Amino acid sequence: VTAIDPWDDPSAIVDGIRFIPHDFNKVKLSSEFDVVVLCSVVEHIGVGGRFNSKDDPDGDLKAMAGVAGLLSAAGKLFLTIPVGADAVYRPWHRVYGRQRLPMLLKGFETICSRFLVKEPDGPWRVCSDAEALDSPADIRRYALGEMILRKIQSEAPHAGEERAC
Numbered sequence: 001v002t003a004i005d006p007w008d009d010p011s012a013i014v015d016g017i018r019f020i021p022h023d024f025n026k027v028k029l030s031s032e033f034d035v036v037v038l039c040s041v042v043e044h045i046g047v048g049g050r051f052n053s054k055d056d057p058d059g060d061l062k063a064m065a066g067v068a069g070l071l072s073a074a075g076k077l078f079l080t081i082p083v084g085a086d087a088v089y090r091p092w093h094r095v096y097g098r099q100r101l102p103m104l105l106k107g108f109e110t111i112c113s114r115f116l117v118k119e120p121d122g123p124w125r126v127c128s129d130a131e132a133l134d135s136p137a138d139i140r141r142y143a144l145g146e147m148i149l150r151k152i153q154s155e156a157p158h159a160g161e162e163r164a165c
Contacts, residue, residue: 014057032072049091066153083145084137093138108149112165
């Protein structure tokens, strides 16, 4: 397991982690990975002012391109992101909507996905991608997208293969 973070070192609390204290978009890795997990991560990359992050309007897109380059041919990316109306809430995070989400997922095909919205004063519930993307968003409230992705190979993607997770 390799962890890259400019802020926190998880190796102090979890054994067996190779920790690289670095900005993901600047670190050079030569390994191919079978699995990459970006759970509540990519929406912070390039939004300066928190987690030692510097402003870079396309930092998240660069990170996703970097992940595509790190995945093995059969590798998978597990991704969770805030979704709803496109927005950037400095210094906190981005919310991915109809404009930014396709840019974020460029170079990947979706194996499966699930979207959730939070009921007012209630629990999360599964919803359609359209409902999640149409959800209003603010700094603390947004819908959630969960996806398992793989990088698009040189041959045509496998049509009709996407399913719910």
